Amino acid sequence: MSERPVILVTGGTRGIGRAICDDLASDHELIVGGTDPAAVAAACERYASARPFAADLTDADAVERAVDELGLERLDGLVHSAGLLGSGAFRDLSREDWRRTFEVNVFAVADLTRLALPALEEASGTVVVINSGSGLTANGPGGVYSASKFAARALTDAMREELRPAGIRVSSVHPGRVATDMQIELNDFEGREYDAENYLRPESVAGAVRAALTASPDANLDMVSVRPGPAATNRA
Numbered sequence: 001m002s003e004r005p006v007i008l009v010t011g012g013t014r015g016i017g018r019a020i021c022d023d024l025a026s027d028h029e030l031i032v033g034g035t036d037p038a039a040v041a042a043a044c045e046r047y048a049s050a051r052p053f054a055a056d057l058t059d060a061d062a063v064e065r066a067v068d069e070l071g072l073e074r075l076d077g078l079v080h081s082a083g084l085l086g087s088g089a090f091r092d093l094s095r096e097d098w099r100r101t102f103e104v105n106v107f108a109v110a111d112l113t114r115l116a117l118p119a120l121e122e123a124s125g126t127v128v129v130i131n132s133g134s135g136l137t138a139n140g141p142g143g144v145y146s147a148s149k150f151a152a153r154a155l156t157d158a159m160r161e162e163l164r165p166a167g168i169r170v171s172s173v174h175p176g177r178v179a180t181d182m183q184i185e186l187n188d189f190e191g192r193e194y195d196a197e198n199y200l201r202p203e204s205v206a207g208a209v210r211a212a213l214t215a216s217p218d219a220n221l222d223m224v225s226v227r228p229g230p231a232a233t234n235r236a
């Protein structure tokens with residue numbers, strides 16, 4: 001059996017999740033998550049050692065089946081990077097819109113962590129939830145995203161305390177605006193022209209995730225806020 005730590009990254013096909021996989025690939029066994037089996041398989045081919053985790057996180061049965069199929073004995077890290085923006089002005093959002101965003105950003109985080117608990121416990125693993133600056137302060141419009149990320153922060157805080165006796169660490173990483181497809185979608189909603197140069201690089205968020213996963217065992221990086229540094233061209 002491999003000596004390398006085993007890490008499951010949801011949303012590993014694109015954006016921040018993909019940068020996290022790229023960063024970890026050199027010294028970890030990856031399990032790459034995404035909705036589309038072909039895209040997940042293609043993502044896995046980028047790495048020397050990676051397995052697919054193809055499931056729509058809004059489908060509880062599919063997630064449970066996919067976890068069973070992995071047959072995990074141990075899981076050293078579970079990184080929840082999959083997320084949904086669900087942008088829209090409050091007056092335009094239906095209950096179904098709210099439900100869809102909460103399904104991915106909150107319910108799936110709780111459910112997948114629960115399903116992975118035996119393997120996480122076996123490895124004294126670390127759970128990392130990619131939250132957002134929007135999980136710290138809410139600036140409308142787009143309240144559904146902020147509300148889901150506030151809920152994810154509460155969930156993360158609660159899991160940290162509940163799982164501490166089981167030897168499992170829980171970190172919350174809060175990036176500012178990052179150059180990904182989600183940012184393109186947000187710029188479109190805001191009626192702004194997208195320029196990747198204006199935003200944090202996904203690789204910068206991956207660095208924070210690595211820090212949380214590899215912190216010495218006596219330490220837990222409870223909350224990491226990743227904001228634009230002096231060299232960045234924007235301050236969002």
Ligand SMILES: NC(=O)c1ccc[n+]([C@@H]2O[C@H](COP(=O)([O-])OP(=O)(O)OC[C@H]3O[C@@H](n4cnc5c(N)ncnc54)[C@H](OP(=O)(O)O)[C@@H]3O)[C@@H](O)[C@H]2O)c1
Binds near residue numbers: 013055083176179
């Ligand atoms: N971009 C930003 O500015 C920013 C800032 C702060 C925080 N964040 C957070 O960072 C995380 C990653 O965002 P990103 O910018 O990398 O997003 P992205 O480029 O839009 O990618 C989203 C990822 O989530 C996966 N995903 C979405 N819905 C899913 C579902 N129902 N089931 C399974 N996977 C699903 C997608 O998989 P498919 O490829 O299969 O669709 C994709 O891999 C999110 O939690 C986001 O809220 C982003």
